[in-house]
Every structure is written in structure tokens, then in C-alpha cells.
Amino acid sequence: MKLKTKSRIVVFILSFITYFTITQIGRFDWQELIVGVIISLITSVIAGDILIVIQRKFKISRIFYTILYIFRLFVEIFKANIHVAYLVIHPKLPIKPGIVKIKTGLKSDSGLTMLANSITLTPGTMTVDINKEKGELYIHWIDVKTSDVDKATELIGGRFEKIIKEIFE
Amino acid sequence: MISEIIGYILISIGLLFNFFGVLGLVRLPDVYNRLQAATKCVTFGTAGILAGVFVMKGYGVMGLKPIICIIFILLTAPVSAHVISRAAHRAKIKLTDETIIDKYEEDKELRK
Known part of the structure; x- marks a missing residue:
């Protein structure tokens, strides 16, 4: 119960910041502000309890790992x-496609989602499906x-798995 | 002045990569390979264009919206690619003949 309330408050703050950034920067209007509060409240009441599902302690190292993750993600x-671009320009299209299976030690939903997203954005790989029970x-x-x-x-998941483990688990 | 030049350079890079993405969409053989080109290059290209707008406009009415758009694109483009490829495989759309391995098809019974 406590955790759900906390999650709702976080969702309310995040959605209000998003609304504020889109509409209010540069000018200020009470009407739009009140509408923003109402919409953020509706959002957080309906869908606010799914953002945070695990209680975790705050660690300073997590911020460091998040910055490292963002940096590495951009490089990748x-x-x-x-x-x-090289593959597409090359006249002979040197591709050798296939679907392979990799293992992961991650358990949490958000960790798996971030790993799958990172893999999709890194060179030559795209996540097709996740088997959560087996971690594949x-x-x-x-x-x-x-x-x-x-x-x-080792080749695909190794780049991100350690960092994501530090951030999300 | 300098920020305008940097902005135009970023927008040009973004357009270039968008072009590569579209070229890949035409040239590559099957759904999955095309999705790869479309997701990666179009995500990066669009993020580049939006970053160029941010650099040109600075913090202001126009400036911060592109940043929010970049975050949303980076979060949603991989998910949509994943969903489309999974749906395509479930609908039994064949992989190209050059494919050398398909573990997903082999494990079909285990999935259920």
C-alpha cells in the first residue's frame, strides 16, 4: 500500500514536469497550470502504481552507473x-542474418526492458522476444x-548487463 | 551565430542518417533486417535533427520540447521494433534465404 502511494506521487511529479516543460516554459498561465495538475492527478490515479514495484535503498553509486550507461549507450x-550505413552503402550487402539466443541474469521487469532496448539500439542486433522465466x-x-x-x-549482452544490473537490481 | 552553425551541422547529420535508414529499408532483404535499419538510423537521425533544433533555439519555448521528444523516441522506437518483429515471426513471415540460424523457430515448442 505504502509503495503504491509512493509510486503514484513519483508519477504525478514526472507527468507534471513533462506537462510544464511542454506548455509553460517562457510564459505563465494559471489556467493551463490547473489543467496540468488535474491531468497529472488523473494519470497518477489510473496508471500510477506500475512504475515502482520494488523497494530499494538509495545508493550513490547508482547515479554514477546511470551516467556511465547513458555515455556508453550513445557511443554504441x-x-x-x-x-x-556501411552495410547499406556496400554494393554487395555483406549480411549474414539469423536469430540467436542469449542468456541473462537480470530478473526485474525494468532491467529486462532496458537490456532489450539497449540491445536493439546497439550494432547489428534487435530483440525479438524475451523469455522471462528462463532469463533468455x-x-x-x-x-x-x-x-x-x-x-x-558474451558478445551481445556483455556490454550492458553489468551496468544495468548495478542500476536496476 | 556559432550555435546556428552547430545546429545546422547536427540537422545535416540527422538528415544523412535518416537517408541511410530509408535506403536500408529499400535495399535489405526481409522484414527483420529492414526493421534494424529503420529503427537504428531513423532513431539516431531524428534525435540528431531534434538536437540541432535544441542547439539553435536554446532554453526557451522551443528549446526544451526537442529534449523531451528525444527521450520519448529513444524509449519507444526499440519497443515498437520489438513488437513488430515478434508479431511478424508469429505470423510466420519467412526470414530471407541468406539466414543461417533461427533459434526462435527451433524453440517454438518450449515457448508454450
């Missing part, structure tokens, strides 16, 4: 785009280097 996105991800790989589960885990 840039590499991914160079890779795709099915990855479409545009240039398959190995079909072995452990090696693929």
Missing part, C-alpha cells in the same frame, strides 16, 4: 549507425558471428 548508438532473449543478428549461446551472450 553511434557505432550502430556507422555499421548500418532471442536476438535477431544482422551479421551472425557465432551461434553458440554463451559466446553470443
Whole structure:
């Protein structure tokens, strides 16, 4: 009960900040502000209890890892785009596509979601499906280097899994 | 002045990568490969254009909306690619003939 209330408050603050940034920067209007409060309240009452599901302690290292994650994500996105651009321009299309399976040690929903999103944005890989009970991800790989589960885990998931584990678990 | 130049450079890079994404959409063989090109390049290209707008306009009425749009695009584009590819595989859309492995098809019985 306590956790759900906390989650609702966080959702209310986040949605109000989003509303405020979209409408209010540069000018100020009471009418729009009140509408924003009402809409944020409705949002947080209806869908506010699904954002936070686990109680965790605050750790200072988590902020450090979040910054590291964002930095690494941008580097990987840039590499991914160079890779795709190279593949597309190359006259012979040097692709070797396939769907491989990798293992993950992550358990929480948000951690799995972030891992799947990161994998989709990194070079040559795209998440097709997640098996949450077994901790397996099915990855479409545009240039398959190995079909072995452990090696693929090392090559695809290894870049992010440790950082995401520190942030979300 | 300088911020305008940087903004235009960012917008040009974004347009270039959007172009690569569309080219990949035409050239690559099947749904899954096309989704890869579409997701990666179009996400990065659109984020580049929006970042260019942010640099040109600065903090203001126009400036902060692009940042929110970048966050939403980075969060939603991978999810939509995942959903489309999963739906395509469930609808038995074939992978291209060059495909060398399909573990998802092999594990079909285990999934249920």
C-alpha cells in the first residue's frame, strides 16, 4: 500500500514536469497550470502504481552507473549507425542474418526492458522476444558471428548487463 | 551565430542518417533486417535533427520540447521494433534465404 502511494506521487511529479516543460516554459498561465495538475492527478490515479514495484535503498553509486550507461549507450548508438550505413552503402550487402539466443541474469521487469532496448539500439542486433522465466532473449543478428549461446551472450549482452544490473537490481 | 552553425551541422547529420535508414529499408532483404535499419538510423537521425533544433533555439519555448521528444523516441522506437518483429515471426513471415540460424523457430515448442 505504502509503495503504491509512493509510486503514484513519483508519477504525478514526472507527468507534471513533462506537462510544464511542454506548455509553460517562457510564459505563465494559471489556467493551463490547473489543467496540468488535474491531468497529472488523473494519470497518477489510473496508471500510477506500475512504475515502482520494488523497494530499494538509495545508493550513490547508482547515479554514477546511470551516467556511465547513458555515455556508453550513445557511443554504441553511434557505432550502430556507422555499421548500418556501411552495410547499406556496400554494393554487395555483406549480411549474414539469423536469430540467436542469449542468456541473462537480470530478473526485474525494468532491467529486462532496458537490456532489450539497449540491445536493439546497439550494432547489428534487435530483440525479438524475451523469455522471462528462463532469463533468455532471442536476438535477431544482422551479421551472425557465432551461434553458440554463451559466446553470443558474451558478445551481445556483455556490454550492458553489468551496468544495468548495478542500476536496476 | 556559432550555435546556428552547430545546429545546422547536427540537422545535416540527422538528415544523412535518416537517408541511410530509408535506403536500408529499400535495399535489405526481409522484414527483420529492414526493421534494424529503420529503427537504428531513423532513431539516431531524428534525435540528431531534434538536437540541432535544441542547439539553435536554446532554453526557451522551443528549446526544451526537442529534449523531451528525444527521450520519448529513444524509449519507444526499440519497443515498437520489438513488437513488430515478434508479431511478424508469429505470423510466420519467412526470414530471407541468406539466414543461417533461427533459434526462435527451433524453440517454438518450449515457448508454450
